[in-house]
Amino acid sequence: MTPRHPLTPGRAGTASAALALVLVSAAAGSPVSAAGGEGGEVPQGAVAYRTTAQFTTAGRARDLLLHPDSKKLYVGSDDLPETAETESGLHVLEPADGTLRGTVSQAPGPTGTLGRRAVRQLVAPLPGDGAVFVYPLRGIGTAKEGDAAAAGAWVPGGPVTDAAPGPTPSTVLVAQGSVLSEVDIATASVQRSLTLEGGERFAYDRTRGTVWFTDFDNRRMHRVDLASFKVAATVELPAGDGFAGFTEVDPETGAVWVGLDTSVVVHDATGKPIGSINGGGVDMPRAAGFDAATREAFVVWQDPGDTSQPGSDGDGALTVHRTGDLKEAARPVVLPGNHAQSGSAAVAVQPGGGVVFVSDPAAGRITRLERATSPRITRNPEDRTVAAGAEASLTAQAEGSPAPTVVWQVSADSGRTWQAVPGATSTTYSFKAAVADNGRRYRAEFTNHAGVSRTAPATLTVTAPTAGGATGGTTGGATGGGTGGAAGGSGDSAGTEGSAATVGGSGSAGGSAGSSAGGAVSGAGTTPTGGALASTGTAAASLAGGALVLTAVGWALVRRTRPRGTTC
Numbered sequence: 001m002t003p004r005h006p007l008t009p010g011r012a013g014t015a016s017a018a019l020a021l022v023l024v025s026a027a028a029g030s031p032v033s034a035a036g037g038e039g040g041e042v043p044q045g046a047v048a049y050r051t052t053a054q055f056t057t058a059g060r061a062r063d064l065l066l067h068p069d070s071k072k073l074y075v076g077s078d079d080l081p082e083t084a085e086t087e088s089g090l091h092v093l094e095p096a097d098g099t100l101r102g103t104v105s106q107a108p109g110p111t112g113t114l115g116r117r118a119v120r121q122l123v124a125p126l127p128g129d130g131a132v133f134v135y136p137l138r139g140i141g142t143a144k145e146g147d148a149a150a151a152g153a154w155v156p157g158g159p160v161t162d163a164a165p166g167p168t169p170s171t172v173l174v175a176q177g178s179v180l181s182e183v184d185i186a187t188a189s190v191q192r193s194l195t196l197e198g199g200e201r202f203a204y205d206r207t208r209g210t211v212w213f214t215d216f217d218n219r220r221m222h223r224v225d226l227a228s229f230k231v232a233a234t235v236e237l238p239a240g241d242g243f244a245g246f247t248e249v250d251p252e253t254g255a256v257w258v259g260l261d262t263s264v265v266v267h268d269a270t271g272k273p274i275g276s277i278n279g280g281g282v283d284m285p286r287a288a289g290f291d292a293a294t295r296e297a298f299v300v301w302q303d304p305g306d307t308s309q310p311g312s313d314g315d316g317a318l319t320v321h322r323t324g325d326l327k328e329a330a331r332p333v334v335l336p337g338n339h340a341q342s343g344s345a346a347v348a349v350q351p352g353g354g355v356v357f358v359s360d361p362a363a364g365r366i367t368r369l370e371r372a373t374s375p376r377i378t379r380n381p382e383d384r385t386v387a388a389g390a391e392a393s394l395t396a397q398a399e400g401s402p403a404p405t406v407v408w409q410v411s412a413d414s415g416r417t418w419q420a421v422p423g424a425t426s427t428t429y430s431f432k433a434a435v436a437d438n439g440r441r442y443r444a445e446f447t448n449h450a451g452v453s454r455t456a457p458a459t460l461t462v463t464a465p466t467a468g469g470a471t472g473g474t475t476g477g478a479t480g481g482g483t484g485g486a487a488g489g490s491g492d493s494a495g496t497e498g499s500a501a502t503v504g505g506s507g508s509a510g511g512s513a514g515s516s517a518g519g520a521v522s523g524a525g526t527t528p529t530g531g532a533l534a535s536t537g538t539a540a541a542s543l544a545g546g547a548l549v550l551t552a553v554g555w556a557l558v559r560r561t562r563p564r565g566t567t568c
Contacts, residue, residue, distance in 0.1 A: 037377030040452030055098030059087025076119030305339030374451030
C-alpha cells in the first residue's frame with residue numbers, strides 16, 4: 001500500500017546544460033535565432049524515468065514513505081519467504097544509495113510483550129522524523145531511526161485492513177473490514193466508528209474532510225463526511241470481476257483514483273466520473289502516488305505472475321499521468337520481474353517528481369528511478385559569411401535533465417547526410433574556415449538519457465581573403481609595364497604622379513597610368529569582394545577588363561602630350 005498522506009510540496013532542481021550556437025569570426029555577425037531545432041526519436045523536452053539504483057537492504061518491502069522533514073526513506077518490510085534471514089521491521093534507508101541507516105524490529109504484541117514484527121503499512125510521518133505504521137494484526141506503532149523498539153498499541157476488534165492519517169495529529173483512521181474508525185495513536189482506543197455495507201479499503205481527503213470508502217465486491221464507493229461521520233453519497237464503479245487494486249486521493253484536486261482490475265478509474269471530488277486509464281494488457285494497477293509540483297500521478301502496475309495466463313510476461317510498469325487530463329506525462333517504464341504473487345507494490349514520490357521509488361515484494365528490492373528530460377534547443381544559428389583563413393566558432397545552447405552532451409555534425413550535401421566532426425564534443429567548436437568549407441552546413445546534436453535533439457542547421461559561406469591596396473597597384477603596374485607599377489601601390493597620390501610622367505623607354509607613362517587607375521581601384525587599400533587575383537573567376541575577369549581600360553587611358557595620355565604634327 002502507499003502512504004495515505006500528502007508529502008510536503010516542493011520543487012526538485014533540474015540539471016541543465018547551457019550551450020550557444022553562434023557563428024563568429026573577425027567580421028561582424030548576426031545574432032542567433034530564437035528557439036527551434038528538431039527532436040530525434042522523442043520530442044524535445046520529453047520526460048522519461050530511468051532506473052539509477054536498486055536497493056536490497058530492506059527485506060520484502062511492503063510500503064514506502066519519504067519523510068518530508070528528515071528526507072529519509074522509511075520502508076515497512078516483511079521477511080523474504082525464500083531466505084532464513086529475519087528482515088521484517090521498520091527500515092530507514094539513505095534515499096540516494098539505499099544505505100541502511102537503521103532498523104526498528106521490536107514492537108509490542110497484544111499483551112504488551114515486545115517481539116519482532118513485520119510492518120505492513122506506513123500511515124503518516126511523525127514531526128521531524130519517524131513514522132506511524134500498522135503491524136499485524138491490529139497494531140498501531142510509532143518509531144524513528146535509532147529507537148531500540150517501537151511504541152505501539154492494539155486496536156480492539158478485527159484485523160486492520162487499511163489506515164490513513166486522522167483529522168488530528170494524535171489520531172489515525174483505520175478500516176477493519178467494513179468498519180471505519182478514528183483511533184487514538186498512543187492508546188489505540190476508538191474515538192468513533194461507522195459500519196458500512198461492505199468494503200475494506202479507503203482514502204482520506206484531508207482538505208475536504210472526506211473519506212472515500214471502496215466496496216470492491218459490490219463495485220461502489222461511499223463518500224463519508226468526516227465531520228458527521230456519516231455516508232454523504234454513494235458512487236457506482238464500472239462493472240467487472242471485483243479485483244481490488246488501490247484507492248487514493250489526489251490531495252491537490254480531491255479527485256479519487258481507484259485501481260480496478262486492469263484499469264484505473266478517476267472521479268472528481270464530488271464523485272463525478274472524469275475518465276479512466278487502461279493498462280493495455282493483463283497488468284494490474286496496485287499503487288499510486290501524486291506530486292503537487294508537477295501535477296502528475298504515478299501508477300505502479302504489476303504483472304499477475306501467472307505464466308499460463310495469455311499476456312503475462314512477469315514484468316510490471318510505472319506510468320506517469322497528468323492529473324488534469326489523465327494523459328501520459330512520461331514514457332512508461334518497464335519494471336522487470338515485478339509481479340503480484342508476493343504482494344502489492346508500493347510507490348513513493350520525491351516532491352517535484354525528480355526521484356521515484358517503487359517496491360518489488362517478489363524480488364525483495366526497491367527500484368530508484370530518476371526523472372530525465374530530453375534536450376530542448378533554446379537557440380539556433382543563422383547563416384554566416386566569413387573570409388577564408390578567418391576563424392569560425394560554433395557554440396550551442398540547449399537545456400535538459402540530466403545535462404546533455406553535445407556532438408557537432410557537418411553536411412557537405414545540403415543536409416542530405418550528416419557526419420560527426422571528429423573531436424568536436426565540447427560546448428564550443430572553433431576552426432579556420434577554408435574555401436572548401438563554402439556551402440557546408442553545421443548543426444549540434446544534444447543527447448541525454450531521455451532522448452536526442454538537434455539544432456537547426458546553419459550554412460557557412462566562405463569568401464576569398466582580402467589583399468588590400470597592393471592588389472590594385474600590382475595589377476596596374478603589370479598592365480602598363482616598366483617601373484611605374486611600383487608606384488601604383490601608393491594609392492591616389494601615386495596615381496597623380498603617374499599621370500604627369502612622360503613616356504620613356506621603360507614604359508613609365510603606362511605604368512604610372514596603371515598605378516593611377518590601380519590606386520582608384522584599390523581606394524584606401526581595401527577590396528570589399530573579389531578584389532584579389534586569387535579570388536573567383538568573376539573577380540579575375542573584372543581585373544582583366546580593368547587592365548584593358550587602363551591601357552586605353554595610357555594611350556590617350558600619350559597622344560595628349562605629343563606636339564602637333566608629330567608622328568609615331
